[in-house]
Amino acid sequence: MKKILSVFLAALLLAVSLAAPSFAMTQTEWDAYLSSEADADDGIIIQPGADGTQKNFSWYAPAETEQVAVLLSTSPDLAGARAFPGKTIRTYQGDKAAKVTVTDLRPGVTYYYACQTDGVNSDVYSFSTAAADRFSALYVTDIHVSETEDPAELSRTALKFNEVVTQAQTKADLSYILSAGDQASSGLRSEYVAMTAGQAQKSLTFALTMGNHDRKGVDYKYFKNLPNESVKFVSDYQTGDYWFAQNDVLFLFLDSNSGSGADHRAAMKAAVRSHPNARWRVAVMHHDLYSSAIPHRESETKLMRLLWSPLFDEFNIDLALLGHSHYYSVTNVLYNGKGTMAVENGGTVTNAPGTVYMVSTSLTRPRGEEPAFSDKVAIGLTEDLTRTLYNIVDFSKNAITVRTYDFGTGELFASYTLEKTDDFSPKTINLFRKIMGFISAAIGTVYAWFNNFHVYSNLKEKGYDVDLMDAVNNNFLSEGETVC
Numbered sequence: 011m012k013k014i015l016s017v018f019l020a021a022l023l024l025a026v027s028l029a030a031p032s033f034a035m036t037q038t039e040w041d042a043y044l045s046s047e048a049d050a051d052d053g054i055i056i057q058p059g060a061d062g063t064q065k066n067f068s069w070y071a072p073a074e075t076e077q078v079a080v081l082l083s084t085s086p087d088l089a090g091a092r093a094f095p096g097k098t099i100r101t102y103q104g105d106k107a108a109k110v111t112v113t114d115l116r117p118g119v120t121y122y123y124a125c126q127t128d129g130v131n132s133d134v135y136s137f138s139t140a141a142a143d144r145f146s147a148l149y150v151t152d153i154h155v156s157e158t159e160d161p162a163e164l165s166r167t168a169l170k171f172n173e174v175v176t177q178a179q180t181k182a183d184l185s186y187i188l189s190a191g192d193q194a195s196s197g198l199r200s201e202y203v204a205m206t207a208g209q210a211q212k213s214l215t216f217a218l219t220m221g222n223h224d225r226k227g228v229d230y231k232y233f234k235n236l237p238n239e240s241v242k243f244v245s246d247y248q249t250g251d252y253w254f255a256q257n258d259v260l261f262l263f264l265d266s267n268s269g270s271g272a273d274h275r276a277a278m279k280a281a282v283r284s285h286p287n288a289r290w291r292v293a294v295m296h297h298d299l300y301s302s303a304i305p306h307r308e309s310e311t312k313l314m315r316l317l318w319s320p321l322f323d324e325f326n327i328d329l330a331l332l333g334h335s336h337y338y339s340v341t342n343v344l345y346n347g348k349g350t351m352a353v354e355n356g357g358t359v360t361n362a363p364g365t366v367y368m369v370s371t372s373l374t375r376p377r378g379e380e381p382a383f384s385d386k387v388a389i390g391l392t393e394d395l396t397r398t399l400y401n402i403v404d405f406s407k408n409a410i411t412v413r414t415y416d417f418g419t420g421e422l423f424a425s426y427t428l429e430k431t432d433d434f435s436p437k438t439i440n441l442f443r444k445i446m447g448f449i450s451a452a453i454g455t456v457y458a459w460f461n462n463f464h465v466y467s468n469l470k471e472k473g474y475d476v477d478l479m480d481a482v483n484n485n486f487l488s489e490g491e492t493v494c
């Protein structure tokens with residue numbers, strides 16, 4: 011009787027919350043929602059496909075699972091659904107994770123889907139593909155969904171993320187979430203599952219990159235389903251760089267935990283070659299490069315700038331969306347680490363000769379100390395540091411506009427626009443910098459190989475039963491590969 015009553019209450023709370031999707035849930039409603047989620051919905055995430063016509067799906071499935079598929083239809087009741095079969099990989103916990111790619115998606119269409127595990131369907135969810143001429147994304151970083159000794163913390167941090175996504179959906183018709191790392195504080199499966207539990211998260215394409223905290227566990231490796239995942243020389247234990255295109259934008263998601271410059275260079279080159287006519291190039295990675303907000307990290311960051319600055323210049327990255335420092339900052343346009351054009355709050359930069367580097371606040375872990383921003387920072391958060399900011403990025407053929415909102419008030423905090431005219435021509439890196447970039451990249455690759463031993467010993471210390479060659483070799487999972 012007690013169980014029936016609790017299921018009824020959970021269903022009632024869910025119905026109330028679904029009736030008003032733009033309103034945030036209370037903690038009690040959220041907890042009831044989480045506990046009511048069916049096993050068939052465990053860990054469902056939509057990730058980018060290779061381009062706007064594809065999406066990659068992932069979810070968890072029992073160990074004995076034989077067949078998985080995504081059912082896709084333009085009708086809410088899944089009438090006439092097309093079934094896209096997929097594959098499974100063995101997870102660290104011994105059950106399976108389903109990996110499915112759906113194809114032939116048309117722009118500006120709402121699709122309904124269910125994830126099917128051996129004939130058992132999840133709930134029906136929906137997503138809308140981007141329009142052919144414009145789309146918007148939510149850019150956040152350092153979500154830090156956290157499982158700690160306090161059991162309430164996991165739910166609290168996941169709810170905060172759910173609230174941010176829900177509020178962001180009132181500011182734009184979102185297609186993507188761009189997340190610059192530290193999605194999870196300890197890299198635990200429970201953290202990733204809680205992060206993606208909300209209805210809103212299952213309706214958006216979630217493009218994420220690995221942060222140093224995601225690297226504390228092993229579950230990022232099994233949770234993701236990434237397109238064009240690349241490794242040539244030395245991979246990180248869990249992931250490689252990857253890329254995808256949407257309309258006029260080429261997105262490069264780079265794993266800055268890995269110092270392997272030769273791998274990063276190879277991935278960026280392949281990405282640019284695969285989409286030579288993309289008008290915009292947007293990089294997303296974890297480490298803050300130019301804000302200098304945290305003085306004691308500057309020696310490490312200087313080394314990272316040696317590695318990344320030549321790459322960002324050589325491949326003409328327009329906008330870099332970063333994280334790690336947890337301090338909101340937007341730089342002026344930089345090339346070779348020097349300012350080439352000013353960025354102003356509310357302003358427009360036309361034909362930027364270089365890259366704008368941006369960092370947003372952590373969604374759940376604000377810093378307490380005042381940031382020591384460098385003079386490269388054009389817009390920064392320096393007061394009321396406990397505020398949570400999030401960002402709507404609007405993409406069209408000729409412009410990228412970033413609008414930053416204060417989560418507490420819902421008010422606009424800052425904005426800027428990058429614009430390109432038809433006669434725009436990007437800068438060309440000079441030969442000396444290119445050679446220096448090659449040298450830095452090669453040194454980084456040697457360092458990365460040795461650093462993987464360090465990652466391996468850290469995982470062993472934490473009690474993970476991982477294999478040495480998995481940790482030091484190019485042994486991250488690719489789609490369809492089964493690793494026990």
Ligand SMILES: [Fe+2]
Pocket residue numbers: 152154192221223334336372
């Ligand atoms: Fe972080």
